[in-house]
Amino acid sequence: MQQYSVVGKRIPRVDGGVKATGEAQFTVDVVLPKMLYGKILRSPYPHARILSIDTSKAEALPGVKAVTSGKDTGVVRFSFIDTPRYPADQCPLAVDKVRFIGEDVAAVAAISEDIAEEALSLIKVEYEELPAVFDPEEAMKDGAPRIHDKIIPTTTTAWQDFGVIREARPYDAVNNISNRTLITVGDIEQGFKESDYVREDRFEIPATSHLALEPHAALASFNPSGKLDMWLSHMGYEPKRFWLAKTLGIPISKVRIHKTYVGGAFGGKISLFPYEFLAAFLSRRTGRPVKITLSRSEVLSTCYTSRRFIINVKTGVKKDGIITTQQVKIIDDVGAYRSSSPTALYLAHVFRPAIYNIPNVKHEGVGVYTNKLTTGPKRGHALPQISFAVESQLDMIAEELRIGPLELRLKNLRKKGDVLPNGDTLDSYGLPEALKQAAQSSSWKQKWDRQPKKGMGIGTASMFSGAHNYPFGSAAVIKLNPDGRFTLFTGQTEFGGGVDTAMSQIAAEELGLTTDDIIVVSGDSELCPYDIGNWLSGGIYVSGQAVKRAAADAKEQLLAYAAEALDIKADNLAINQGRVYVKADPGKAVSFADLYRYGIQIKDGDPIIGKGYTKVVQDVGFWGGTFKGLGALSRGAGRFTDAYSFAAAIAEVEVDKETGKVKVIEITIADDCGTDINPLNVEGQLESQAAMAVGDALFEEIVTEQGRVINPTLADYKIPGVLDTPKLTTISVQDYETKGPFGAKEIGETARGAAIVAIANAICNAIGARIYSLPMTPEKILEALKHSDYIKNWPTED
Amino acid sequence: MKQLITLRVNGESYEVAVEPQTILLDVLREKLGLNGTKKACDFGNCGSCTVLMDGKPVLSCLILAMDAQGKDILTIEGMAKDGQLHPLQRAFIDHGAIQCGFCTPGMLLSAKALLDENPQPIAEEVRQAISGNLCRCTGYHKIVEAILDVAQSSQRKG
Numbered sequence: 001m002q003q004y005s006v007v008g009k010r011i012p013r014v015d016g017g018v019k020a021t022g023e024a025q026f027t028v029d030v031v032l033p034k035m036l037y038g039k040i041l042r043s044p045y046p047h048a049r050i051l052s053i054d055t056s057k058a059e060a061l062p063g064v065k066a067v068t069s070g071k072d073t074g075v076v077r078f079s080f081i082d083t084p085r086y087p088a089d090q091c092p093l094a095v096d097k098v099r100f101i102g103e104d105v106a107a108v109a110a111i112s113e114d115i116a117e118e119a120l121s122l123i124k125v126e127y128e129e130l131p132a133v134f135d136p137e138e139a140m141k142d143g144a145p146r147i148h149d150k151i152i153p154t155t156t157t158a159w160q161d162f163g164v165i166r167e168a169r170p171y172d173a174v175n176n177i178s179n180r181t182l183i184t185v186g187d188i189e190q191g192f193k194e195s196d197y198v199r200e201d202r203f204e205i206p207a208t209s210h211l212a213l214e215p216h217a218a219l220a221s222f223n224p225s226g227k228l229d230m231w232l233s234h235m236g237y238e239p240k241r242f243w244l245a246k247t248l249g250i251p252i253s254k255v256r257i258h259k260t261y262v263g264g265a266f267g268g269k270i271s272l273f274p275y276e277f278l279a280a281f282l283s284r285r286t287g288r289p290v291k292i293t294l295s296r297s298e299v300l301s302t303c304y305t306s307r308r309f310i311i312n313v314k315t316g317v318k319k320d321g322i323i324t325t326q327q328v329k330i331i332d333d334v335g336a337y338r339s340s341s342p343t344a345l346y347l348a349h350v351f352r353p354a355i356y357n358i359p360n361v362k363h364e365g366v367g368v369y370t371n372k373l374t375t376g377p378k379r380g381h382a383l384p385q386i387s388f389a390v391e392s393q394l395d396m397i398a399e400e401l402r403i404g405p406l407e408l409r410l411k412n413l414r415k416k417g418d419v420l421p422n423g424d425t426l427d428s429y430g431l432p433e434a435l436k437q438a439a440q441s442s443s444w445k446q447k448w449d450r451q452p453k454k455g456m457g458i459g460t461a462s463m464f465s466g467a468h469n470y471p472f473g474s475a476a477v478i479k480l481n482p483d484g485r486f487t488l489f490t491g492q493t494e495f496g497g498g499v500d501t502a503m504s505q506i507a508a509e510e511l512g513l514t515t516d517d518i519i520v521v522s523g524d525s526e527l528c529p530y531d532i533g534n535w536l537s538g539g540i541y542v543s544g545q546a547v548k549r550a551a552a553d554a555k556e557q558l559l560a561y562a563a564e565a566l567d568i569k570a571d572n573l574a575i576n577q578g579r580v581y582v583k584a585d586p587g588k589a590v591s592f593a594d595l596y597r598y599g600i601q602i603k604d605g606d607p608i609i610g611k612g613y614t615k616v617v618q619d620v621g622f623w624g625g626t627f628k629g630l631g632a633l634s635r636g637a638g639r640f641t642d643a644y645s646f647a648a649a650i651a652e653v654e655v656d657k658e659t660g661k662v663k664v665i666e667i668t669i670a671d672d673c674g675t676d677i678n679p680l681n682v683e684g685q686l687e688s689q690a691a692m693a694v695g696d697a698l699f700e701e702i703v704t705e706q707g708r709v710i711n712p713t714l715a716d717y718k719i720p721g722v723l724d725t726p727k728l729t730t731i732s733v734q735d736y737e738t739k740g741p742f743g744a745k746e747i748g749e750t751a752r753g754a755a756i757v758a759i760a761n762a763i764c765n766a767i768g769a770r771i772y773s774l775p776m777t778p779e780k781i782l783e784a785l786k787h788s789d790y791i792k793n794w795p796t797e798d
Numbered sequence: 799m800k801q802l803i804t805l806r807v808n809g810e811s812y813e814v815a816v817e818p819q820t821i822l823l824d825v826l827r828e829k830l831g832l833n834g835t836k837k838a839c840d841f842g843n844c845g846s847c848t849v850l851m852d853g854k855p856v857l858s859c860l861i862l863a864m865d866a867q868g869k870d871i872l873t874i875e876g877m878a879k880d881g882q883l884h885p886l887q888r889a890f891i892d893h894g895a896i897q898c899g900f901c902t903p904g905m906l907l908s909a910k911a912l913l914d915e916n917p918q919p920i921a922e923e924v925r926q927a928i929s930g931n932l933c934r935c936t937g938y939h940k941i942v943e944a945i946l947d948v949a950q951s952s953q954r955k956g
Contacts, residue, residue: 016891019899020883022834022874026900029833211934213838213846213900263836263900264934296839496898496935680894687937688897714843714932722925722938 006509007742010680013501014515015261015494024261027217027233028293035219036065038282038292039116040275041106041123042302043098046371046707047132047145050097050125053106057122063115066285067123069106070095073281077154078243080271080340080376084166085634086179087153090337090374092247092277097130099147099336100371101707102302104274109282109290134707136310136333136368139176147336147369148173155246158470163624173369178338181330181345181365183636185353185421191325191360195316198325199397202312203389204773207305207702208695210378211719212495214263215299220279221289228255228280235265236493236533237525238471243272248280259523262495266692267377268303269495270535271339300717301709304376305702307344308333311389316360321403321411325360328386332367335374340381341367343469346633348382351753352390353420354462354644355431356412363636371707377535379689380749383461384696387753388760388774391459395761396770404448405458405761406439416735423619423639428745430672430735431460431646437731438670442650448765452790453657454665455766459649459757463750464641465740466538466616468631473615474543475529476550478507480599480608484578484592485517486554491531492543493523497748498681499539503547505677506741510551511558512575532616537746540677541643542616544741549612557608561595564602617642643737645746646672649690649754651762657785657794660778662763663726664694669751670731675743679732685747686730693755695720697763699775766790803867807832808876816863823847823858825866826873834874834903838932845931848904849873855911857930874903877910885948886910893944897935905931909945918949 018024055067070093079088093104106123110116131145138144153168160167192198212233219231228250234240237257245252262269275292283290294303309330316325330348334341345365353361378384398408416429438458439445448456477489488507494500504518511517521527529546532538555575562580563570566588574583581589590598592608599607615621619639621628631638652665667690676682699718703711711717736743756774763776768790771780785791800815807830814829826832826849835858838846842860849858850872877884886909889895896902905928912919912927919927924945925938933941 010894012891013894013896015899016896017883019896019902020887020890020906021878022832022903024899025833026836028837029827213836213844213898213932213934215838261899263838264898266934296841498897684894684897684936684940687939688935689937691937692934713841714839715841719932719934721929721932722942723929725938728937728939 004509004742006505006515007677008675008679011501011505011515011678013498013681014504014520015500026214026263027219027231027260028214030219030231030260032219032221032289035289035291036109036111036286037113037116038107038109038279038290039113039120040104040278041120043094043101043103043105045098045127045129046101047130047147048098048127049130050094051128052126054124055106058108058119061115061119061122063111064108064119065111065288066109066282067106067119068281068285069093075154076247078247078272079338081338081342082157083633084157084159084168086338086342087151087157087168087171089148089151092274100373102373103336107278107282109286132371132707134370134372136331136370139368139370142175144176147176147371158242162622164622176369178334178367178369179342181342181363181634183349183363184361186360188325188327188360188362192316195324196319197400198314198316199393200312200314201393201396202310202772203392205309205385205388206774207308207373207375208378208700209300209305209702209717210266210268212264212266212268215294215296216269216273216275216303217291217293218276218279219289219291220283222280222283224287226250226254229258230256230280231258231260232276233262234269234493235495235535236531237491237523238531238533239271240276241525242470244277244280247277257525262493265495266379267381267535270377273303296714297712300702301712304339304374306378307375307382307385309385311385313389313393315393315397317397319401321401321408323356323358323412326358327362330365332365333370334367335370335372337374338367339374339376342633344377344382346636348386349636350640351383351386351462354414354426355460357414357418372704373702373709379692380463380753383463383749383753384756387459387461387757391757392760392770395764406435406444409458409460410435422636424641426644427739428643428672428674428735428737430733431648433733433735434646434648434670434672435460437733438648438650438668441729441731442652442666442668444650447652452768452794453766454652454654455762457651457758457761457765459754459761460647461750461753462644462646463746464536465541465643465645465745466532467536467641468617468620469536471530471532473613474531474546475611475613476543476546477529478550478554478610480554480592480596482593482596484596485519486511486513487519487521488547489521489528490543490547491522491528492539493534495534497534497539497685498678499534501681502540502677503544506544506547507551509742510548511555513578517578537749538616540744541740541746542614544744545614546612548741549614550610553612554608554610557610558592558595561598561603562590565590565598642739643745645674645750647751647754649751649758651755651758653759653762653766655763655766655781657791660781662698662776662781664759666727666729667755667758668729669755670733671747671751672733672735673747674737674740674745675734676732677742677744682732682747683730686751687728689752690728690755691720691725693752693759694724696756696774697759697776699777701775803864805863805866805871806869807871808873818864820863821859822861822863822866825863826858832873832875836900836903838900845908846901846904848907848931850907850911853911853914855908872907874906877906884910886945889944889948893940893947895936895940895944901931901933905933905941913949917952921946
């Protein structure tokens with residue numbers, strides 16, 4: 001492996017200082033002169049027609065500056081997914097009817113939060129309740145309440161804006177079907193025939209909250225000249241300003257998203273939220289800045305959760321454990337609005353082929369509208385769900401065939417260099433090594449057995465490094481300062497993962513500088529170039545590549561100027577510590593600061609400014625009427641991603657048979673992220689996901705009754721605290737990805753899915769019974785134990 | 799009915815008019831501009847709003863501003879002294895114990911209260927001391943490590 005001087009080093013994060021002192025400005029902290037406070041009135045019904053809204057009393061309340069309802073905001077649609085086939089389906093304020101408890105119905109801007117709150121109570125809304133449906137399998141039946149009327153698109157999609165000649169079509173949600181996915185590889189009929197053993201199981205995964213500690217918040221300042229300034233808690237500004245421009249009917253260049261630090265995201269702050277639109281809308285209405293901060297209970301009961309999947313898996317294997325066939329059927333209980341369902345149902349398939357080589361696969365998904373909270377992406381987006389189903393069943397198959405769970409997995413792995421059915425290539429594939437090292441480190445061979453009380457479980461997962469979503473690529477700019485330091489402009493958003501630090505390391509490495517020499521300007525849509533954003537794990541792989549190329553471009557310019565200034569060919573020059581020197585005579589050198597001045601004095605003022613860019617999945621693209629290998633979500637056609645990363649997790653647990661409580665003893669994660677740009681942050685990402693997985697596996701669930709979230713506080717919705725977090729061992733196996741910047745690929749999402757599976761399988765290993773849903777609560781464990789032989793041989797307490 | 803009270807925060811006295819129901823957290827953030835103290839759960843469940851009152855960690859969302867009169871309040875803004883980071887702040891940065899940073903102020907103050915009271919805690923005592931401070935990003939390990947490292951280096955020095 002190559003030796004680097006900045007990349008691969010445990011460099012403390014560049015934003016550590018401002019975060020340790022409390023100076024770091026989050027959206028909730030930003031205050032503007034004359035700022036108003038916005039509050040939102042929400043639907044008390046899961047499904048109802050709005051007959052009338054009377055805002056007159058609220059408007060008359062002293063201190064209230066504006067009240068608005070769907071009558072003003074109108075039918076203007078937005079969504080996470082917005083394709084010609086699946087047009088946007090949500091309006092910022094309900095217009096004709098409400099479709100879930102908590103849906104935005106009206107909004108107020110007032111001089112204080114208390115007054116705004118009081119004004120909400122003065123708005124009179126007359127509803128006609130409609131029959132509601134909460135169960136997706138009921139919702140699909142004939143005669144079920146119809147949640148959406150025909151959805152007529154109100155704006156062009158990003159695809160059309162990029163020239164795809166395919167108009168968004170009206171969408172008729174017959175039987176509440178929001179979307180469908182069908183992906184086939186090989187021939188499953190034949191595959192099942194050739195199998196010696198087939199089993200079919202059904203798994204259910206509930207909604208969970210991202211629970212980023214910073215609540216969702218937006219501050220908007222609309223200047224009458226037509227300029228909108230916004231501060232948002234988000235994961236990348238491109239989709240935000242895309243939708244703000246579309247829904248407000250203003251040019252995209254007039255929307256500026258300012259940099260703030262983001263207090264956690266985990267997939268929960270990607271697409272436009274009604275409160276963000278409303279802050280802007282109310283600011284335009286009042287001519288004053290408007291801030292809307294959601295309370296924790298609003299976040300938990302109105303913002304999108306993770307996706308609720310019911311997954312049926314049927315798998316065929318040979319006697320020796322070779323998997324021949326897999327059929328997956330998913331019902332995605334999308335809730336009131338489609339959000340990311342088509343993406344999720346696609347991802348639930350495309351995350352799998354890179355792990356095991358299964359020749360015959362049929363993957364069917366259906367998204368179904370229900371009168372519940374909308375669901376969306378969360379760290380791994382469908383990865384934890386599908387991993388739980390498939391990898392739970394693999395353990396059952398291993399048990400039936402009396403093959404060890406680790407051996408079964410090793411038998412079915414792919415090989416480095418494999419070309420997947422869609423054309424993606426595994427140029428890097430650290431999974432076998434990850435499994436090996438996780439097993440060694442956790443003493444799997446010594447500890448795994450079929451005995452009660454203590455259990456060991458294993459899980460694997462793979463993840464993309466960026467995909468072909470709007471805006472389809474990233475660029476970066478870097479400019480030389482008079483003192484020889486560089487200022488880097490990247491559209492990446494720092495929400496905790498350490499991307500500001502990683503980008504400064506990448507630029508510093510390329511330019512022979514230190515991170516102290518790179519000033520990072522990120523997350524500001526007005527200053528920074530276009531950017532893919534920080535989801536689907538494209539941050540380092542995509543934007544990092546753009547940053548590396550920008551730095552390389554600047555370096556080339558430095559060398560060209562230095563060659564002239566030193567009167568020597570550029571080939572004979574090298575760069576180090578802010579100087580360009582002659583390789584054969586290192587004493588002969590010119591500093592970056594000198595070259596800054598050289599550009600001005602000798603080169604007619606031409607400064608050193610580097611530009612870099614990269615397109616995600618170059619084989620996929622479109623221009624005008626022509627497509628270049630276009631991918632299709634619903635058919636899983638075309639290339640998916642340029643690089644996969646991998647995680648293997650092993651968990652050790654102990655179950656108390658009296659209480660059903662689980663103590664997670666240790667989680668070991670071995671992960672292949674190509675290259676650790678910063679080992680400190682890589683460990684941080686893996687530890688983060690392991691801890692989060694404890695909550696997913698053991699207790700996290702957004703519980704609804706008749707569509708109402710009944711645990712909308714942190715007292716009722718528990719997330720792992722330090723005492724819930726076990727010993728965490730992280731291992732980075734680093735299979736260098738030649739296409740990534742310095743060999744790097746995804747790090748932030750894979751391990752969560754693997755760790756959830758590992759814990760779940762460990763619990764089932766400890767109790768000698770299978771639990772088919774998450775979270776594995778004490779009640780479920782006690783129930784499963786009733787049917788387990790293990791209970792007879794349970795070791796007596798020490 | 800608003801009432802004028804005096805609060806002593808980070809060694810400075812402030813006169814502020816508050817309602818009887820006003821919580822300390824809102825005064826710190828909205829009246830004194832001390833935004834380092836964070837509001838994340840509204841109900842005393844997450845520890846993000848932790849400040850020290852006479853050296854003890856308290857949840858400023860559960861303390862009435864009026865009840866904070868006459869107490870010495872320390873917020874994250876008062877932790878660094880004379881332009882020098884507190885050793886805990888330094889250790890949090892160096893150990894990678896900070897990610898999004900939203901829980902960091904509360905976490906640091908809980909840690910400070912522990913070390914002020916018990917300069918040589920064992921790992922379990924550290925875990926207990928921060929058990930009321932939720933962090934969604936780090937998995938806590940690097941936070942515990944950072945706190946133990948400060949305790950150990952003070953032992954080496956002492």
